[in-house]
Amino acid sequence: MKITKIELSHISIPFAKPYKLSRTYGTLHEAHAVIFKVHTDEGIVGLGEADPMSPFTAETPASVMTVTRDIIAPHLMGQDPRRIAMVESTLDEIIDGNLTASGAVNMALYDIIGKTNNIPVHNLLGGMRHDKLPLLFGVGSGTPEETIAVIAAQIETGCRCFMIKMGALPIADEIKRLVAVKEQFGDRVSIIIDANQGWEVTEAIEFIDGIHAHRPDLIEQPIKRWDIDGLKRIRDRCSYPLSADESVTAVSDAATLIREKAVDVFSIKISKNGGLDKSRQIAQMADGFGLKCLMNSMLEFGITQAASLQLGCTLSNLIDLGHAYGSVLRMSDDITDFGQNISEAVVTVPPASGLGITLDEKKLKKYTTDYLNLK
Ligand SMILES: [Mg+2]
Structure with a gap:
């Protein structure tokens, strides 16, 4: 061939x-x-x-x-x-x-x-461990009231895990958002905070100290990708896991973060990380050192989402939270049929051959x- x-x-x-x-x-x-x-x-x-x-x-x-x-x-x-x-x-x-x-x-x-x-494809990657995975829903920046409204609407679809985007507002306002969400929903939902590199180290620490008992389940990429020392300082301050997203792009980034003990979790994105082999290598390195993986996504369409599901369903070290398989739901349209695998905030691994999707x-x-x- x-x-x-x-x-x-x-x-x-x-x-x-x-x-x-x-x-x-x-x-x-x-x-x-x-x-x-x-x-x-x-x-x-x-x-x-x-x-x-x-x-x-x-x-x-x-x-x-x-x-x-x-x-x-x-x-x-x-x-x-x-x-x-x-x-x-x-x-x-x-x-x-x-x-x-x-x-x-x-x-x-x-x-x-x-x-x-x-x-x-999962048969080529070691085989399926999970036939279904719960969805993670990304919540954009907004007021406490807007944040609560978005989460409440998604709870109606069955979703229980949310990634709240931060880093656009003053820290005091971001603290108010998280406190409002925790007071409204309590332990009914899991919360990931993702500042997408939007904070300085001092701001991240101000946030962590300011939320007191309203702790999230995970905090992702609060500071710039290159600031490994900053990540270590933040991790020392946190009583919950810290995840790298922008900081873990190449396989060599994963090695550095592991060696420096900078984070607890890697956000895996098949496109960002350079395909299935490199993503799998990063996930397996994480597993060897006791780190967990979050199957995350760029703002992507059904082909990358399908590839991500083919790998995610094989991994032994997925973090026990939702995973980002709802990217196409955020779009006004998709060029594949990946969305048909999603029902009631759960994604099911399709039985079809290859990546398991059809291009329109x-x-x-x-x-x-x-x-x-x-x-
Ligand atoms: Mg992220």
Whole structure:
């Protein structure tokens, strides 16, 4: 089997409602991705998705398309897609970083092997441990009343785990939000606080000291990605787990965070981390050192979400909270049928082969703003 062609489509789909994140990321109105269709001489087409989001990632949709056209695709043409490890090694040699681009290729190759052998991708990753996972719902920035209203509406759907986005408001206001949520819902809900790098170390400590008994279940990436020493200071102050998201991108980042004992949990995102193999490697390193994993997501569509579910369902060290498989519910539309796996705030692993999803070609065309056909 040989790779014969790669199609790239930059898509843009509006959110159902604008999503207000930390002051680092602002308020978002639409999500962008680059969809990869990797063709083979046997007619099997593998699907991949790159989810760059500046400044979360150094990449942009345009850079994903350029690096794929100029460097990745010329090395992939004629290669056997079943030799994933060799392709990974080659890509690691010819490009630095660009993990969402190489990650999309990695997803597509797994999709090809799964479809060729008529098995789901999780069978290639050690097999399924969890046939279902509870959903985590991301709550954007807002007043205490708005935050409570969003959570109350999601509780009606069955959701019990929420990631409250912070980092856009003064610390005193963020403390009021968490206290209001805890007083309203108590132990009926699990709460993750994610400041998306929006705080200084002193602000994070002010928050931790200020919430007293209203402790969340997890606090994620309060400060800048590079501030490992700051993460250690915050972890020392916390009586609950601290998670790295932006800080754990490359496999080498995971090694550094483990060595420095900087965090308790890794937020795994298949696109951010460079595909299924690198994400799995990070998750297994975490397991070896007693860290847990949160299956998290970029603002992504059904292909990356499906890849994430194929890996997440195999892991032995998932944290006992919800996981981010509701990204497509935040969008006004998706280019796949991944959403059909979600019911009552639970995602079920689909039985279909490959990544387990179907691409809607009409929708792909409708939302495409830029296209490359690489042969
Ligand atoms: Mg995060």
